[in-house]
Amino acid sequence: MNVTIVGTGYVGLGTGVMLAYLGHQVIGLDTDPTKIESLKRGEIPIYEPGLDQLLAEAQANLHWTTDYAHAIPNADVIFICVGTPPQSDGRPNLSYLEGAARSIAQNLNGKTQVIVNKSTVPIGSGDWVSRIIEEHAVDYHANRYFVVSNPEFLREGTALGDSLYPDRIVLGGIAAGLVRMRQLYAPLIHQSFKAPDYVPRPKEYTVPAVVETTLTSAEMIKYAANAFLALKISYANEIAGLCERVGANIDEVTAGIGFDQRIGHRFLAAGAGWGGSCFGKDTSALITTGGDYGYEMPILSAAIEVNQRQRSTVIDKLQKHLRLLKGKRVAVLGMAFKPNTDDLRDAPAHDFIARLNLLGATVVAHDPVAMERARKEWAHLRYQEAATAQDAINGADAVIIATEWTEYRRLNWNSKVRSMRNALVIDARNVISEPLDVPAVIEQIGKELPERTAADAVA
Incomplete structure (x- = not known):
């Protein structure tokens, strides 16, 4: 045709x-x-x-x-x-x-x-x-x-x-x-x-x-699907917050509930929350449509609230350890809202950098593919570009992992934290899977890395 x-x-x-x-x-x-x-x-x-x-x-x-x-x-x-x-x-x-x-x-x-x-x-x-x-x-x-x-x-x-x-x-x-x-x-x-x-x-x-379907049902299907996925992610993040307080591990929890075929494993990854052009926009639009017809949608409103809170949680973790951020050097790894794209729309990294700017920190950012686009779309933010993840990490007082690029998962974090001024990593995507051999503080979402034992060290 x-x-x-x-x-x-x-x-x-x-x-x-x-x-x-x-x-x-x-x-x-x-x-x-x-x-x-x-x-x-x-x-x-x-x-x-x-x-x-x-x-x-x-x-x-x-x-x-x-x-x-x-x-x-x-x-x-x-x-x-x-x-x-x-x-x-x-x-x-x-x-x-x-x-x-x-x-x-x-x-x-x-x-x-x-x-x-x-x-x-x-x-x-x-x-x-x-x-x-x-x-x-x-x-x-x-x-x-x-x-x-x-x-x-x-x-x-x-x-x-x-x-x-x-x-x-x-x-x-x-x-x-x-x-x-x-x-x-x-x-x-x-x-x-x-x-x-x-x-x-x-x-x-x-x-x-x-x-x-009818025209109307097809339009509703799109909004309802995206809003449900957004809700699922926000639910995982809300449970992650409780896991941190009681000592549970969110990865183990979501693995356990995901085997229930009524729930499934997909879209249950706790982290910095969802971004991109769809989930936030479509969920807000569905809530607004409900308001036009006098119909409140409190569950979807809560999903948005939890997602926004998750971004604040990442900065809260940073402040817990560094206290004052003015004059500190913070590396942000990942700018795109998710891996394998250069899309920056509603990316959590944007909010992290904006908040760090307000708090007086020096920001050094890296992304495998999105930095060129960020030069145009994030010109209102203050940050330095790093050619590599290592360049961003060198001399940093803290690192925020904002996007779960495979490149960051594969980094030798034992080596990387040695190049930092202060060995603090806010792993907002839970990409570090093993405890480190060197002294470092690794903050994750909904869990703590297990402590390395003497037997591990010998092995």
Whole structure:
């Protein structure tokens, strides 16, 4: 099919490249000419493992433009993948969505076309986009343009695997639109495509579930899923706080409860809390929607409160040992909100650095991939860049591990703490798994490292 993707951010770029790999002719449209020129040169503006390889393989089916008049008229399916950033009141900013819908409407050519809300949008947005299409299409006819909700469930860092081997494909709308979406996704639904070597099909994977619903239910599914995962993480962190006080180990606790199939192990990792563009925004939006209808959602409100408290807990642990932070050198390892991405949105490290700035500490930060992006997006913060984790640690009074990069897990921490002025590590992601051989204070979330015994030392 001919497919147009409006918006080439994390969701739009991943969706477009995946559909091109599956054999569709894809036009990626963005109003940022610099981004489009980069994509034409084969340069990817985001970091996502394997995406550059998939882009290279799908290049023949991909085209890039800033021109709606070129991208819209001949498209069979048009995906809206623009940003919906949160506003101060928790409501998403829908100006980009509205602008995209209006520009799409003005360039429809009269044939049957499906317009897909892929962006995470408030409940009711499908009907709203339908009205925009109706009001601004040049020659509008009923039953010619179908709006479908097809929310994404991608995790940054594993987006290719999530795209090619999804748990489920959710399609919301009327039957005529859903038929075309099934045709579009047929290679995914039947898993009939050749799996890339660098993103192999999981051994136990069969085919995704296809969930067909109304527009409203599809929109609710997206918000409810993200809010539930946010709640699960906040629950683990709340239990971790109690574990610290009674002497339990959060890793042992979550392992024990996770074997219950009703609970599962995923999204129970205690640490600095969740970040990124989805959990906080979507949970807040769901609470706001409830407020619009006079319906309070105290459980979700508590999830946000616990998550924010978790960030304060990390600084509290630092102050417990250093007391005054003014003039102290603190290394922050990890800037992206999670490993295997350069996405800085709502990253815990941002809040750590901002608080350390207020407290007068000197901050030295390192991240394997996100530092270049941070130069642009975190220009309001004061910190020094370190070329390596070792450079950040050297001479530090304390280290905060803010992102669980594999690189940090593999560090020889016995060696690293020897280079510090004061051997204090606030391991906010519980990446240090063994007690150290050298004197050091290691603060973790919800547990304490076991003490090394004499027998361990001899071994």
